[in-house]
Amino acid sequence: MYVVDESAKPTKMRWGELDEEDGEALDFLLPPKQVIGPDENGIKKETGYKFNDDGNKVKITTTTRVRKLANARLSKRAVERRNWSKFGDAINEDVGSRLTMVSTEEILLERPRDHGAKAEETKIAGDNLAQLGIGGAVLMVCRTCGKKGDHWTSRCPFKDLAQPPETFIDKPASTETAMAASGATKGAYVPPSMREGAERIGGSDMRRRNDENSVRVTNLSEDTREPDLLELFRTFGSVSRVYVAIDQKSGVSRGFGFVNFVNKEDAERAINKLNGYGYDNLILRVEWATPRSN
């Protein structure tokens, strides 16, 4: 059987309204049932008549769409099998059990992201930052595509191409730890095994928070969050931790944060480039977090 009734729309009657004790004796008086179609669009119309409670004749029209599954070619044996009777638990299956359901959700074959394009974007961003170092503070830099002086981040035409913020979660566990520390306002659940101070089994994440190569960033706007900061700083090298101080009571950023780099050279370059850099209408102040003896 390669026919599926997709939608049945009884126009006048519902099964719940059918009268059981209705005298079938009068049924022969009704005109015969008519079936029209299915036409080229698969629309099938069934017209039937019955008597209602008051003894009046009622016309019932049922419109159904019949859809053929794409080019289903079935062997004779398969058609035969289609008429096999049910067995096992399927015999006394409740009508309402609904073992088989069509998903309400449309599922698409999701194509993978174009990786080449993304790499290019970050490269452009890197170039821009390099120019910034020479040019000094420039306002209006798009954080998505890295273009400066053209549009704001929120207006970026490539916004939907940008890495979604969720990818931040997939970053090394150390940044997750930083998130967890400030996670109270984020509301995201962090499993106990991932929380700061929890015992790690893996071994690779045993490293304690490294105060080396820590960079303090001040004069941040209130909207700046850790993913933004990571986005800004990771062009200089691998970042091991990002932290933005958040006021416990109000949940608003306190306007400063810390970024830890894996390599000291990267941190140094970041300080040189980003100190005095215009970011969200404010001029950043970037310096070593701990006073250095040398």
Added chain:
Amino acid sequence: MRPILMKGHERPLTFLKYNREGDLLVSCAKDHNPTVWFADNGERLGTYRGHNGAVWCCDVSRDSMLLITASADQSVKLWNVQTGAQLYTFSFNSPARSVDFSVGDKLAVITTDPFMGVTSAINVKSIADDPSQQSGESVLTITGPTGRINRAVWGPLNKTIISAGEDSVIRIWDSETGKLLKESNQEVGHKKQITSLTKSADGSHFLTGSLDKSAKLWDTRTLTLIKTYATERPVNAVAMSPLLDHVMLGGGQDASSVTTTDHRAGKFEAKFYNKVLQEEIGGVKGHFGPINALAFNPDGKSFSSGGEDGYVRLHHFDPDYFSIKI
């Protein structure tokens, strides 16, 4: 596409198998009742009642009359596909893991797990035309590989048996003498347990999936590595499209750690790769547990996946699937 969800099993799915014409789909799960469904609309045709343990694997004969199932209750059973009647029970002294009918359905290869001092084994049984004449004698028993043998299938012309399992080595055995003919190269082979193995439609090559987060394509005759498909999840199930040059991998993070991580971390999609270019084509989401079983309809126009979540999801491809360009 709108997948059809089939919730007939109360426990995680373990295996899915279409019959030759692709109108029936048999699902095996850790509950004790293998189930047969109509593969076009997902309607349940029946269940096969009689096993007393998880059912790990099954196979359907070419004429769709005979079903063989391997179960953890240390038995392999033959069933009448149409009526659900039990025809014969092979008894073992350890759980049975996989079954495969030979070409012609005269033989079946059955693997059994290591259990209580019994080592794992590959058993070949002959299948009688008339079930009343069926005997339980093994034609051949092969032992040797350490650890579980997760899958054993017949090679071309039933001359060889290909096995793979926990020791991550693929072996080709002579099906007459039981002699080991070939072993996969340790250098290029899988690094962790092989969970699944599936042959191409013509049997010239086969695909293995492993917990080392990769799937590999091998030549059946020479056992040379042809392609490697790298992914970021442990692979539990693999399938090859009989229509297009596509392979499908399913898996996901270990079921025991699902609740401790972010929902995105599970990676429970079925991933499609181009068989030749080894590049990812796309993913199909839906399961909320790891995928344990995958099968392409023999016509290549639909596929089904079974998950740890107990659902079978039956997908009929949209027309644009057939025109995907990479």
